[in-house]
Amino acid sequence: MGSLRTRGFSHYRWQTGQVAWLLHRITGLALVLYITMHIWVVSSLQLGEGPFEATMAFVQSPLFRFLEVGLFFCVIYHALNGLRVIAIDFLGATEKHVPIFWVLVVVGGVLWVIGGADMITHAIEQMNHGDPFFPSLGG
Protein backbone atom coordinates (compact mmCIF):
# COMPACT_ATOMS: atom_id res chain seq x y z
CA MET A 1 0.00 0.00 0.00
CA GLY A 2 2.93 2.29 0.63
CA SER A 3 3.49 3.01 -3.04
CA LEU A 4 0.23 4.89 -3.56
CA ARG A 5 0.62 8.35 -5.03
CA THR A 6 -1.84 10.87 -6.43
CA ARG A 7 -1.99 10.67 -10.20
CA GLY A 8 -1.05 14.00 -11.66
CA PHE A 9 -2.47 13.40 -15.11
CA SER A 10 -5.94 12.62 -13.79
CA HIS A 11 -6.03 14.92 -10.75
CA TYR A 12 -4.07 18.02 -11.70
CA ARG A 13 -5.95 20.71 -13.61
CA TRP A 14 -5.12 20.76 -17.31
CA GLN A 15 -3.73 24.22 -18.02
CA THR A 16 -2.80 25.77 -21.36
CA GLY A 17 0.82 24.65 -21.30
CA GLN A 18 -0.06 21.02 -20.58
CA VAL A 19 -2.74 20.90 -23.28
CA ALA A 20 -0.31 22.53 -25.73
CA TRP A 21 2.33 19.94 -24.86
CA LEU A 22 -0.04 16.97 -25.26
CA LEU A 23 -1.27 18.21 -28.65
CA HIS A 24 2.33 18.80 -29.68
CA ARG A 25 3.18 15.20 -28.80
CA ILE A 26 0.11 13.77 -30.55
CA THR A 27 0.62 15.82 -33.74
CA GLY A 28 4.34 14.96 -33.66
CA LEU A 29 3.58 11.23 -33.54
CA ALA A 30 0.99 11.68 -36.32
CA LEU A 31 3.63 13.39 -38.48
CA VAL A 32 6.09 10.55 -37.85
CA LEU A 33 3.36 8.12 -38.94
CA TYR A 34 2.68 10.24 -42.03
CA ILE A 35 6.35 10.46 -43.02
CA THR A 36 6.70 6.69 -42.63
CA MET A 37 3.68 6.20 -44.92
CA HIS A 38 5.02 8.77 -47.34
CA ILE A 39 8.32 6.91 -47.63
CA TRP A 40 6.42 3.66 -48.12
CA VAL A 41 4.33 5.21 -50.92
CA VAL A 42 7.34 6.69 -52.69
CA SER A 43 9.32 3.48 -52.27
CA SER A 44 6.74 1.69 -54.42
CA LEU A 45 8.36 3.53 -57.35
CA GLN A 46 11.21 1.04 -57.28
CA LEU A 47 8.71 -1.73 -58.06
CA GLY A 48 7.80 -0.02 -61.36
CA GLU A 49 5.02 2.13 -62.73
CA GLY A 50 2.15 -0.29 -62.12
CA PRO A 51 2.62 -0.79 -58.36
CA PHE A 52 3.32 2.93 -57.94
CA GLU A 53 0.09 3.88 -59.76
CA ALA A 54 -1.83 1.37 -57.65
CA THR A 55 -0.39 2.74 -54.40
CA MET A 56 -1.07 6.29 -55.51
CA ALA A 57 -4.66 5.41 -56.41
CA PHE A 58 -5.05 4.03 -52.88
CA VAL A 59 -3.73 7.15 -51.16
CA GLN A 60 -5.58 9.50 -53.53
CA SER A 61 -8.92 8.04 -52.55
CA PRO A 62 -11.47 10.43 -50.97
CA LEU A 63 -10.81 8.95 -47.51
CA PHE A 64 -7.18 10.00 -47.70
CA ARG A 65 -8.20 13.39 -49.09
CA PHE A 66 -10.14 13.97 -45.88
CA LEU A 67 -7.34 12.57 -43.75
CA GLU A 68 -5.06 15.11 -45.40
CA VAL A 69 -7.11 17.86 -43.78
CA GLY A 70 -6.16 16.27 -40.46
CA LEU A 71 -2.54 16.06 -41.59
CA PHE A 72 -2.70 19.74 -42.47
CA PHE A 73 -3.90 20.45 -38.91
CA CYS A 74 -0.96 18.45 -37.50
CA VAL A 75 1.54 20.34 -39.64
CA ILE A 76 0.13 23.77 -38.72
CA TYR A 77 -0.19 22.97 -35.02
CA HIS A 78 3.23 21.35 -34.68
CA ALA A 79 4.95 24.16 -36.58
CA LEU A 80 3.26 27.05 -34.76
CA ASN A 81 3.51 25.50 -31.29
CA GLY A 82 7.13 24.72 -32.11
CA LEU A 83 7.62 28.47 -32.58
CA ARG A 84 6.00 29.02 -29.18
CA VAL A 85 8.37 26.55 -27.52
CA ILE A 86 11.32 28.24 -29.27
CA ALA A 87 10.06 31.58 -27.90
CA ILE A 88 9.97 30.08 -24.39
CA ASP A 89 13.45 28.59 -24.84
CA PHE A 90 15.27 31.46 -26.52
CA LEU A 91 13.25 34.64 -26.01
CA GLY A 92 12.31 34.27 -22.34
CA ALA A 93 8.62 34.14 -23.25
CA THR A 94 7.46 31.90 -20.38
CA GLU A 95 5.44 34.67 -18.77
CA LYS A 96 3.61 35.38 -22.05
CA HIS A 97 3.24 31.81 -23.26
CA VAL A 98 -0.55 31.68 -22.73
CA PRO A 99 -1.45 34.74 -24.87
CA ILE A 100 1.11 33.55 -27.43
CA PHE A 101 -0.69 30.20 -27.53
CA TRP A 102 -4.05 31.82 -28.21
CA VAL A 103 -2.67 34.15 -30.89
CA LEU A 104 -1.21 31.08 -32.60
CA VAL A 105 -4.52 29.22 -32.25
CA VAL A 106 -6.24 32.06 -34.13
CA VAL A 107 -3.52 32.28 -36.81
CA GLY A 108 -3.39 28.50 -37.20
CA GLY A 109 -7.18 28.22 -37.14
CA VAL A 110 -7.53 30.73 -39.99
CA LEU A 111 -4.85 28.94 -42.03
CA TRP A 112 -6.47 25.58 -41.38
CA VAL A 113 -9.99 26.73 -42.30
CA ILE A 114 -8.83 28.43 -45.52
CA GLY A 115 -6.58 25.58 -46.59
CA GLY A 116 -8.87 22.86 -45.29
CA ALA A 117 -11.92 24.28 -47.07
CA ASP A 118 -9.97 24.17 -50.32
CA MET A 119 -8.89 20.61 -49.68
CA ILE A 120 -12.42 19.44 -48.84
CA THR A 121 -13.85 21.19 -51.91
CA HIS A 122 -11.23 19.45 -53.98
CA ALA A 123 -12.02 16.07 -52.41
CA ILE A 124 -15.74 16.52 -53.05
CA GLU A 125 -15.06 17.49 -56.67
CA GLN A 126 -12.93 14.39 -57.01
CA MET A 127 -15.74 12.24 -55.63
CA ASN A 128 -18.28 13.79 -58.03
CA HIS A 129 -16.34 14.32 -61.22
CA GLY A 130 -13.05 12.52 -61.00
CA ASP A 131 -9.82 14.12 -59.99
CA PRO A 132 -8.77 17.07 -62.20
CA PHE A 133 -5.15 16.69 -61.06
CA PHE A 134 -4.99 12.91 -61.50
CA PRO A 135 -7.52 12.27 -64.29
CA SER A 136 -6.18 8.78 -64.92
CA LEU A 137 -7.00 7.79 -61.33
CA GLY A 138 -10.31 9.53 -60.94
CA GLY A 139 -13.92 8.67 -61.48
Added chain:
Amino acid sequence: MADTSQRSFRIFRFNPETDDKPYYQTYEIEVESWWTVLDALNEIKWFVDGTLSYRRSCRHGICGSCAMMINGLNDLACEKQIKLIRRNPITIDPLPGFEIHKDLAVDMDPFYKALKRVKPWLINNDPPPSRERIQSPEQFHLIGDGIACILCAACTSSCPSYWSDEEYLGPAALLKAYRYSFDSRDQGLGDRIDALDNRHGLWRCHKITNCFHACPKNLNPTEAISRLQRRVIEEKT
Protein backbone atom coordinates in the same frame (compact mmCIF):
# COMPACT_ATOMS: atom_id res chain seq x y z
CA MET B 1 -19.28 41.39 14.14
CA ALA B 2 -17.40 38.38 12.95
CA ASP B 3 -17.48 37.99 9.20
CA THR B 4 -17.86 34.24 8.76
CA SER B 5 -19.21 31.88 6.14
CA GLN B 6 -19.96 28.18 5.82
CA ARG B 7 -17.55 26.31 3.51
CA SER B 8 -17.08 22.65 2.58
CA PHE B 9 -13.69 21.03 2.39
CA ARG B 10 -13.43 17.78 0.44
CA ILE B 11 -10.19 16.29 1.66
CA PHE B 12 -8.18 13.34 0.39
CA ARG B 13 -7.87 10.69 3.10
CA PHE B 14 -5.64 7.63 3.07
CA ASN B 15 -4.04 5.71 5.89
CA PRO B 16 -1.85 2.97 4.39
CA GLU B 17 -2.09 0.97 7.63
CA THR B 18 -5.86 0.70 7.69
CA ASP B 19 -7.27 1.74 4.30
CA ASP B 20 -7.35 -0.36 1.15
CA LYS B 21 -8.17 2.63 -0.99
CA PRO B 22 -8.05 6.40 -0.60
CA TYR B 23 -11.30 8.27 -0.22
CA TYR B 24 -12.55 11.85 0.14
CA GLN B 25 -14.03 13.13 3.38
CA THR B 26 -16.07 16.30 3.39
CA TYR B 27 -16.04 18.69 6.33
CA GLU B 28 -18.46 21.57 6.69
CA ILE B 29 -17.02 24.33 8.83
CA GLU B 30 -17.53 27.98 9.63
CA VAL B 31 -14.60 30.03 8.31
CA GLU B 32 -13.54 33.56 9.14
CA SER B 33 -13.18 35.93 6.16
CA TRP B 34 -9.43 36.28 6.68
CA TRP B 35 -8.68 32.54 6.89
CA THR B 36 -6.32 30.72 4.60
CA VAL B 37 -6.77 27.07 3.62
CA LEU B 38 -4.25 26.20 6.34
CA ASP B 39 -6.41 27.93 8.95
CA ALA B 40 -9.32 25.76 7.83
CA LEU B 41 -7.19 22.59 8.02
CA ASN B 42 -6.13 23.58 11.54
CA GLU B 43 -9.76 24.17 12.52
CA ILE B 44 -10.67 20.70 11.22
CA LYS B 45 -7.70 18.99 12.87
CA TRP B 46 -8.02 20.75 16.23
CA PHE B 47 -11.79 20.83 16.66
CA VAL B 48 -13.45 18.38 14.26
CA ASP B 49 -11.25 15.41 13.32
CA GLY B 50 -7.85 14.93 14.95
CA THR B 51 -6.97 12.03 12.64
CA LEU B 52 -6.39 14.33 9.65
CA SER B 53 -2.68 14.53 8.73
CA TYR B 54 -0.89 17.31 6.87
CA ARG B 55 2.38 19.22 7.14
CA ARG B 56 2.63 22.76 8.36
CA SER B 57 5.11 24.91 10.15
CA CYS B 58 5.67 28.63 9.69
CA ARG B 59 2.19 29.53 8.35
CA HIS B 60 3.50 32.58 6.51
CA GLY B 61 4.78 31.17 3.23
CA ILE B 62 8.45 30.70 3.87
CA CYS B 63 9.01 27.17 5.22
CA GLY B 64 7.40 25.39 2.26
CA SER B 65 5.84 22.65 4.43
CA CYS B 66 2.18 23.07 3.52
CA ALA B 67 2.34 22.75 -0.27
CA MET B 68 -0.64 20.72 -1.45
CA MET B 69 -3.05 20.48 -4.36
CA ILE B 70 -5.99 22.84 -3.84
CA ASN B 71 -8.77 22.52 -6.40
CA GLY B 72 -6.41 20.78 -8.81
CA LEU B 73 -3.51 23.22 -8.58
CA ASN B 74 -0.47 23.13 -6.31
CA ASP B 75 -0.18 25.98 -3.83
CA LEU B 76 0.79 26.75 -0.26
CA ALA B 77 -2.19 26.20 2.03
CA CYS B 78 -1.02 29.08 4.23
CA GLU B 79 -1.00 31.54 1.32
CA LYS B 80 -4.32 30.54 -0.22
CA GLN B 81 -7.10 32.86 0.95
CA ILE B 82 -10.38 30.98 1.25
CA LYS B 83 -12.51 33.99 0.32
CA LEU B 84 -10.75 34.14 -3.06
CA ILE B 85 -11.77 30.55 -3.87
CA ARG B 86 -15.15 30.48 -5.58
CA ARG B 87 -15.49 26.71 -5.92
CA ASN B 88 -17.39 24.91 -3.22
CA PRO B 89 -16.51 22.37 -1.91
CA ILE B 90 -12.82 23.15 -1.88
CA THR B 91 -11.02 19.94 -2.84
CA ILE B 92 -7.65 19.29 -1.23
CA ASP B 93 -5.28 16.55 -2.40
CA PRO B 94 -1.69 15.71 -1.49
CA LEU B 95 1.07 16.84 -3.86
CA PRO B 96 0.81 14.59 -6.93
CA GLY B 97 3.71 12.37 -7.92
CA PHE B 98 4.93 11.61 -4.41
CA GLU B 99 4.18 8.56 -2.30
CA ILE B 100 1.55 9.17 0.35
CA HIS B 101 2.55 8.70 3.99
CA LYS B 102 -0.91 9.58 5.30
CA ASP B 103 -3.67 11.86 4.02
CA LEU B 104 -1.98 15.06 2.78
CA ALA B 105 1.51 14.19 4.01
CA VAL B 106 3.73 12.79 1.26
CA ASP B 107 7.19 11.26 1.16
CA MET B 108 9.56 14.09 0.22
CA ASP B 109 12.72 11.94 0.16
CA PRO B 110 12.87 11.63 -3.67
CA PHE B 111 12.58 15.41 -3.89
CA TYR B 112 15.55 15.99 -1.57
CA LYS B 113 17.57 13.24 -3.25
CA ALA B 114 17.05 14.89 -6.65
CA LEU B 115 18.13 18.19 -5.12
CA LYS B 116 21.31 16.65 -3.75
CA ARG B 117 22.22 15.20 -7.16
CA VAL B 118 22.77 18.71 -8.60
CA LYS B 119 25.18 19.62 -5.76
CA PRO B 120 23.30 22.71 -4.58
CA TRP B 121 26.19 24.39 -2.86
CA LEU B 122 28.98 26.76 -3.87
CA ILE B 123 31.80 24.96 -5.65
CA ASN B 124 34.94 27.07 -5.88
CA ASN B 125 38.42 25.62 -5.68
CA ASP B 126 40.23 28.94 -5.41
CA PRO B 127 41.78 29.68 -2.02
CA PRO B 128 39.14 31.48 0.06
CA PRO B 129 39.57 35.26 0.06
CA SER B 130 40.16 37.04 3.36
CA ARG B 131 36.76 38.74 3.01
CA GLU B 132 33.50 37.82 1.28
CA ARG B 133 33.42 37.14 -2.47
CA ILE B 134 31.94 40.32 -3.93
CA GLN B 135 28.99 40.19 -6.35
CA SER B 136 27.53 43.06 -8.33
CA PRO B 137 23.74 43.67 -8.11
CA GLU B 138 23.46 42.45 -11.72
CA GLN B 139 25.24 39.22 -10.88
CA PHE B 140 22.92 38.76 -7.92
CA HIS B 141 19.74 39.44 -9.89
CA LEU B 142 20.69 36.68 -12.31
CA ILE B 143 20.35 34.10 -9.53
CA GLY B 144 17.73 35.80 -7.31
CA ASP B 145 14.96 33.36 -8.30
CA GLY B 146 16.94 30.33 -7.24
CA ILE B 147 17.82 31.95 -3.92
CA ALA B 148 14.18 32.82 -3.21
CA CYS B 149 13.05 29.21 -3.74
CA ILE B 150 11.62 27.75 -0.50
CA LEU B 151 11.79 24.09 -1.65
CA CYS B 152 8.08 23.46 -1.17
CA ALA B 153 8.00 21.04 -4.16
CA ALA B 154 4.87 22.63 -5.65
CA CYS B 155 6.72 22.92 -8.98
CA THR B 156 8.27 19.46 -9.19
CA SER B 157 4.99 17.88 -8.12
CA SER B 158 3.08 19.79 -10.84
CA CYS B 159 5.39 18.62 -13.62
CA PRO B 160 4.04 15.98 -16.06
CA SER B 161 7.63 15.01 -16.89
CA TYR B 162 8.16 14.22 -13.20
CA TRP B 163 4.88 12.27 -12.99
CA SER B 164 6.10 10.00 -15.78
CA ASP B 165 9.74 9.75 -14.68
CA GLU B 166 10.47 9.54 -10.96
CA GLU B 167 14.19 9.76 -11.71
CA TYR B 168 13.74 13.15 -13.35
CA LEU B 169 15.49 15.91 -11.39
CA GLY B 170 12.43 18.14 -11.61
CA PRO B 171 12.13 21.92 -11.81
CA ALA B 172 13.10 22.67 -8.18
CA ALA B 173 16.43 20.82 -8.38
CA LEU B 174 17.12 22.30 -11.82
CA LEU B 175 16.35 25.81 -10.54
CA LYS B 176 18.91 25.24 -7.78
CA ALA B 177 21.39 23.89 -10.35
CA TYR B 178 20.82 27.10 -12.31
CA ARG B 179 21.17 29.23 -9.19
CA TYR B 180 24.66 27.84 -8.46
CA SER B 181 25.87 27.37 -12.03
CA PHE B 182 25.04 31.01 -12.88
CA ASP B 183 26.55 32.30 -9.64
CA SER B 184 29.55 34.51 -10.49
CA ARG B 185 31.43 32.95 -7.54
CA ASP B 186 30.80 29.33 -8.56
CA GLN B 187 33.00 27.07 -10.70
CA GLY B 188 31.01 23.87 -10.32
CA LEU B 189 29.10 23.40 -13.59
CA GLY B 190 31.63 20.75 -14.61
CA ASP B 191 30.86 18.81 -11.41
CA ARG B 192 27.11 19.08 -11.98
CA ILE B 193 27.05 18.30 -15.67
CA ASP B 194 26.81 14.50 -15.25
CA ALA B 195 23.60 14.89 -13.24
CA LEU B 196 22.20 17.49 -15.65
CA ASP B 197 23.15 16.17 -19.06
CA ASN B 198 21.19 12.92 -19.29
CA ARG B 199 17.67 11.66 -19.98
CA HIS B 200 16.58 12.18 -16.36
CA GLY B 201 18.11 15.63 -16.25
CA LEU B 202 17.75 18.88 -18.20
CA TRP B 203 16.47 17.31 -21.40
CA ARG B 204 13.38 15.80 -19.79
CA CYS B 205 11.86 19.31 -19.59
CA HIS B 206 9.31 19.91 -22.37
CA LYS B 207 8.47 23.51 -21.41
CA ILE B 208 5.00 22.56 -20.19
CA THR B 209 5.23 25.51 -17.73
CA ASN B 210 3.12 23.92 -14.96
CA CYS B 211 6.07 24.65 -12.63
CA PHE B 212 5.99 28.35 -13.49
CA HIS B 213 2.27 28.55 -12.74
CA ALA B 214 2.48 26.42 -9.58
CA CYS B 215 5.28 28.35 -7.86
CA PRO B 216 3.82 30.18 -4.83
CA LYS B 217 6.82 32.53 -4.83
CA ASN B 218 6.23 33.54 -8.49
CA LEU B 219 9.60 32.18 -9.58
CA ASN B 220 10.30 30.94 -13.08
CA PRO B 221 11.93 27.48 -13.14
CA THR B 222 11.05 27.07 -16.84
CA GLU B 223 13.25 30.03 -17.80
CA ALA B 224 16.05 28.80 -15.53
CA ILE B 225 15.96 25.37 -17.21
CA SER B 226 16.11 26.95 -20.69
CA ARG B 227 19.14 29.05 -19.71
CA LEU B 228 20.84 26.07 -18.09
CA GLN B 229 20.21 23.95 -21.19
CA ARG B 230 21.92 26.59 -23.33
CA ARG B 231 24.82 26.85 -20.85
CA VAL B 232 25.35 23.07 -20.85
CA ILE B 233 25.34 23.00 -24.66
CA GLU B 234 27.92 25.83 -24.69
CA GLU B 235 29.98 23.95 -22.12
CA LYS B 236 30.04 20.83 -24.29
CA THR B 237 30.91 22.54 -27.58
